[in-house]
Amino acid sequence: MATAVSNGGGKVCCKSGPGYATPLAAMSGPSEKLIYVTALYSGTGREKPDYLATVDVDPNSPTYSSVIHRLKMPYIGDELHHTGWNSCSSCHGDASADRRYLVVPGLISGRIYAIDTKTDPKAPSLYKVVEPEEIAEKTGLGFPHTSHCLASGDMLVSCLGDKEGNAKGNGFLLLDSDFNVKGRWEKPGHSPLFGYDFWYQPRHKTMISTSWGAPKAFSKGFDLQHVADGLYGSHLHVYDWPGGEMKQLIDLGESGLIPLEIRFLHDPSKDIGYVGSALSSNMIRFFKNSDDTWSHEVVISVKPLKVENWILPEMPGLITDFLISLDDKFIYFVNWLHGDIRQYNIEDPKNPVLAGQIWVGGLLQKGSPVKAVGEDGNTYQFNVPQIKGKPLRGGPQMIQLSLDGKRLYATNSLFSAWDRQFYPELMEKGAHIIQIDVDTEKGGLTINPNFFVDFGDEPDGPALAHEMRYPGGDCTSDIWI
Numbered sequence: 385m386a387t388a389v390s391n392g393g394g395k396v397c398c399k400s401g402p403g404y405a406t407p408l409a410a411m412s413g414p415s416e417k418l419i420y421v422t423a424l425y426s427g428t429g430r431e432k433p434d435y436l437a438t439v440d441v442d443p444n445s446p447t448y449s450s451v452i453h454r455l456k457m458p459y460i461g462d463e464l465h466h467t468g469w470n471s472c473s474s475c476h477g478d479a480s481a482d483r484r485y486l487v488v489p490g491l492i493s494g495r496i497y498a499i500d501t502k503t504d505p506k507a508p509s510l511y512k513v514v515e516p517e518e519i520a521e522k523t524g525l526g527f528p529h530t531s532h533c534l535a536s537g538d539m540l541v542s543c544l545g546d547k548e549g550n551a552k553g554n555g556f557l558l559l560d561s562d563f564n565v566k567g568r569w570e571k572p573g574h575s576p577l578f579g580y581d582f583w584y585q586p587r588h589k590t591m592i593s594t595s596w597g598a599p600k601a602f603s604k605g606f607d608l609q610h611v612a613d614g615l616y617g618s619h620l621h622v623y624d625w626p627g628g629e630m631k632q633l634i635d636l637g638e639s640g641l642i643p644l645e646i647r648f649l650h651d652p653s654k655d656i657g658y659v660g661s662a663l664s665s666n667m668i669r670f671f672k673n674s675d676d677t678w679s680h681e682v683v684i685s686v687k688p689l690k691v692e693n694w695i696l697p698e699m700p701g702l703i704t705d706f707l708i709s710l711d712d713k714f715i716y717f718v719n720w721l722h723g724d725i726r727q728y729n730i731e732d733p734k735n736p737v738l739a740g741q742i743w744v745g746g747l748l749q750k751g752s753p754v755k756a757v758g759e760d761g762n763t764y765q766f767n768v769p770q771i772k773g774k775p776l777r778g779g780p781q782m783i784q785l786s787l788d789g790k791r792l793y794a795t796n797s798l799f800s801a802w803d804r805q806f807y808p809e810l811m812e813k814g815a816h817i818i819q820i821d822v823d824t825e826k827g828g829l830t831i832n833p834n835f836f837v838d839f840g841d842e843p844d845g846p847a848l849a850h851e852m853r854y855p856g857g858d859c860t861s862d863i864w865i
Contacts, residue, residue, distance in 0.1 A: 400476070421817065427801055464490055496563070643660065669683045747806070776816070
């Protein structure tokens with residue numbers, strides 16, 4: 385790691401701040417004991433505030449595999465979704481930096497909550513609320529989604545539209561270290577076509593962002609016609625980092641419809657990463673060329689399945705989340721509709737090799753009215769195990785990996801309007817978290833039969849659970865410089 389690296393904000397990193405010096409050092413960090421999970425009632429019909437759930441994941445604890453604290457938000461209707469940190473391993477060199485606040489945007493309300501996890505890690509408290517009116521007035525932005533900490537001490541938040549839900553107003557919100565609105569990050573005239581996720585790789589002076597769709601479209605549920613109408617994206621936006629100028633627009637075409645999550649390899653010297661195209665159900669590798677432009681290629685393709693008793697004759701896998709192990713050895717992704725989680729060895733980044741696969745839900749599990757149709761015309765379904773005597777609902781959605789790469793956690797709620805459309809039982813029975821044991825030597829995935837957190841049993845009624853974070857950072861929150 386460079387001993388003095390500025391990220392454009394004036395503050396220079398030197399040594400011993402939050403997180404870890406390198407991704408490999410993080411793998412030797414302590415095992416997770418707590419997970420913070422966004423849990424919501426928005427869109428379920430229950431007029432209750434969303435909350436941040438603290439889940440005990442320490443197998444030696446008497447409250448293992450249960451929710452031990454709930455921090456309710458002060459408002460109703462936020463649709464808590466993704467979370468990030470005020471400070472992470474990008475500030476490891478800054479002794480004054482402190483991983484204290486979890487950044488929790490309300491995707492629909494437009495609020496951004498700062499949650500203090502340091503005072504009492506088991507019982508986080510609300511520190512500050514950034515109101516949507518202030519964000520809209522100063523930047524024109526709405527629908528905040530992904531947040532990443534910067535080495536400067538600032539925080540960057542992708543916003544998916546203007547306050548009316550038009551994609552044209554989307555861009556990147558810059559907050560200072562105390563959650564004051566500084567303005568937009570990108571240069572005027574350099575906003576993306578659509579917003580969603582982003583990842584930066586400072587040594588290559590590059591940030592790349594992805595494309596979901598117009599909030600006024602996706603917030604109502606998924607309509608295939610909206611794709612044809614141009615209300616969903618298929619582009620990557622390549623920015624100069626930290627300058628904020630878009631230097632390349634990459635059209636992924638039909639092979640890259642609705643590219644959602646994006647990750648560079650964790651090794652900060654690498655100029656390679658992946659993006660998961662949800663609707664096309666492809667994993668796409670992107671890489672830098674010798675002339676500093678970027679190219680892409682499909683490296684994993686999940687074939688759509690012919691089905692009966694469903695809304696369409698073919699069902700895409702719908703890759704809605706993926707992550708990369710901290711040693712850059714494995715990639716994991718979910719097929720939210722098909723119901724499987726996959727593990728691929730990416731030691732040769734151009735040629736991923738399937739190493740593990742497990743069905744933990746989906747629309748095609750045994751007992752479902754929906755069936756897949758094979759080439760021979762016979763129908764089939766997938767065996768999905770029960771955990772602690774309970775059937776698995778919905779499909780695998782957000783995933784999180786332990787620092788050592790040996791435990792994979794999965795929730796099953798995507799977004800309330802889409803949950804209601806594709807998995808209506810989640811509205812009545814709630815979401816859950818499962819844990820999968822990973823073979824990091826040969827590859828392979830097996831369910832932990834002792835871990836099952838059922839959000840159907842919550843005190844205020846069944847809730848939806850989405851993104852998970854460890855107090856000390858993880859492979860989807862931390863970036864190395």
